[in-house]
Every structure is written in C-alpha cells, then in structure tokens.
Amino acid sequence: MVTASSPLFRTRIVLCRPSHPGNIGAAARAMKTMGLADLRLVAPEKFPAPEARWMATNAIDVLDNARIHGGLAEAIAECTAAFALSARPREWSTQVLGVRAAAARAVELQGDVAFVFGNEQAGLTNDEMLACQYLVHIPANPGFSSLNLAQAVQVVCYELFMLSGKEVPEMKGEKPATVADLEGLYAHLEQAAVQSEFFDPASNSKLRTRFRRLFSRVPDMEREEVNIVRGLLNALQKAKSK
C-alpha cells in the first residue's frame, strides 16, 4: 500500500523541457504502473497535447494532475534531495550514483525527493545538473547508452517500487535541509568568498561547482546545520566590515 511515508508517494518525477508530448504521456504511464503519481513538467515544449493522452492510456489521472513549472529550481525547492539523470558522464559533477544505489538513497532520506530528467535531444544542462545533489546513471550498452526519456523514467520508478516497503521509519526531531536551503547556503558561501577576496568571480575557478560537489556528499544535512554554517558566515562578514 502507498502510504504518506512511502517513497512512491514522496517521489516526484521532473521532466525538464520535454519536446515530445508522447514521452510525457508514456512517462505518466510508466509512473502509474509503479505506484508513483507526482509528475512535474518544467517548460514543456507542447503540453497539453493529444499525443500525451494517447500514450498515457489509463494513466490520464497522473497526466491531468501534472504540475507545470517555469524553471527547475521551483520544481524541486522544497525537496530534501534531487537526483539528476544523465546518460553521459560529466567532467565536473556532483556525487555520481548508479540508479539502484540512487533509489536506495532516496528511500533512506526523509521528505520529498525528485528524480530529474533531461530533454530528449540535449539532456540536462550543466546548471540543471548542478541544481541537483546527485548525478544518476542507468547502466547500459556503453556504445549506445541513451534510453528513451519515458523508458528511463520507467527504470527509475521500477527501482523505487522494488524497494518500497523497505523504507526506514521516519526520524522525529531535526528537520532535513531542503534544496532551497542548500541554494541559500551556496549563494551565501559565494558572497562571502567574493567579499573576503578569496574568490574572484571573474576568474573561471571551479569554486561554485566545488561547493556543490562537497555538499552533495553530505546526504542528509539538517536545516539547523545549514543555519549554523550561515550564522558563522554572517559573523565573519560582520567582523570583517568593522
């Protein structure tokens, strides 16, 4: 049964800039077969569209309840983690996980989580990838590893389905940090790095990506911990301006 604490209930599927509405419908169907229902569309090229309805068949409810967002940040802001799916390895990325390990991590985490998929032609942009805490790969033929968008959604939903019911009981107490909390921390770190002249924003240093990589390896940061780091930054900034 899908309860509120079930990973199937807490997981949203986010499609970034999908160009083919048939894939949106097929993704809705893939989700429903595995018990997921929360579909988010970031700037879809063509939606609503009859092709989406044809491909969704009996998953029309998932399609009709899909929420449309102008940008990825808005679609994942209150999640405690976002997992970016990419067929291609990236030179500079957040923590990389295979799809099975990613599903296991999602099940362990508290709060809502997002699996984020790229556009059919171009995949995810670097900025979209870096807005997520993990980079996830579905193992496939090294000579042809790019799955159809809806089929990639199917694999993720299947892995989550196979783990559902095995989730750890929710811990009471500290609130987990959300993606929006982390974005606040990154912006603050960058501001402090510039202000202290540790970092020249005009240089093409990888500092921003480095911070994201670093914190992507802290899987369950608490909101209070983010606040402590930001409080320290505030104090240092104040001391410097005196």
Ligand code: SAH
């Ligand atoms: N041509 C694009 C691939 C687009 S496939 C590229 O080179 O990136 C559409 C989306 O499906 C991808 O952005 C990714 O989110 C997902 N996807 C396809 N194959 C995948 C794989 N092997 N591992 C992880 N995600 C995959």
